[in-house]
Amino acid sequence: MTTRGEQMQAQVLAVLKRKGSAMSAYDVLDVLRADHPKIAPPTVYRALNALIEKGGVHRVESLNAFVACNSDGHSHDHASVMSICDDCGSVEENAAPGLMDNLSGILDKAGFAAQRHVIEVHGTCSDCVTEEMSGDSKP
Amino acid sequence: MTTRGEQMQAQVLAVLKRKGSAMSAYDVLDVLRADHPKIAPPTVYRALNALIEKGGVHRVESLNAFVACNSDGHSHDHASVMSICDDCGSVEENAAPGLMDNLSGILDKAGFAAQRHVIEVHGTCSDCVTEEMSGDSKP
DNA sequence: CGACTTGCGTTACAATATAACGTAATCTAA
C-alpha cells in the first residue's frame, strides 16, 4: 500500500480530533503549517479524501467542512445522521435505525436508486440549549 | 415593499425553471449575461437568497447549487427530501411524511433542538436507470 | 419639492477546491 501519505493523513486526523468540531480544509491547512510551512491545499484535500474513504472523517456538506468520525464504537455504516450545532460548531453522529429504510422505501417507489445519503440537521445542541436557559445567547 | 429587485428574481427563477435541474450561481449568471452583460455575482446571489426565503428555490448543499422548487402543489413545508441524479443532474423533491417525526424523535432524545433539515440523496433517477439497462452508462 | 430610507449594482476580494506536471518513493524482476 501507500505508507507514504499516511503520515500526513494521521496528522490531519489528529488535528480534526483535537478540534472536535468541524473545520474547513483551510483551517486544517493553517494548523499544519506550524509543522510544514510549505504545505499546500492539494496535500490537505488528498489526505482528507483518503480519510473519508476509510471512514475516519466525514464531510459536512452544508458547511463545506470536515469532522473526525467520533464513532465510539457504534458502526456507522456510512449512513448516519449528523447533528450540527450552529452555536458551538459541534457535530455529532446519531444512529437512526429505521430512518434509512424509510427513506429508501420512499425513493424506491419513485424508481430512484439511492447511492449516497446526506442527512444533516442544523440546530442547537443540548449544551448550548442549557446555556441559553441562563444568560441569553451571546452577551 | 421592494418591487425593484423583483424583476431580477423573476428572471433568475425563470432560468432555473427552464433548466429543470440544479445550476450553480455562476451558471445562472452566465445565462443572465445574455440580457444584462454587466451583471455581477452579488446580484444573482441576492436574487437567489430572496427566492429561497420565499420558497421558490432550494439550495442543494451537496452540490453548492440551486434548483427551482417544482412543487406541483404538494406543500413542502420546507422539510422535504431531495433526490439528486448524479447522471443527469435532475433534482426531485419527495414528500417524506413519517421521516421528519422519526428524525426529530431521535434528536430530541439527545437534547438537540433541530432548526433546519438537510436531506439529500444522491443516486440514479428512474429515467437514467432505464437508460443504463440498454446501453451502459456513457459510451 | 426636498429630506429620509431602503436596498440595488458595482468593485474588489475572500474562501473553497482542483487540474496538471515533474519528481520522488516504492515495487518488480533480472
Add this chain to the structure above:
DNA sequence: TTAGATTACGTTATATTGTAACGCAAGTCG
C-alpha cells in the same frame, strides 16, 4: 543491487463559489 515500471506526492497555478462594503438610484413621507 540496480534498471525500469508504477504510483502517488508536492507544487504551481488557476478554477469555482461566495461576500464585504460603498456609493447612488429608487421609492417614501413630510
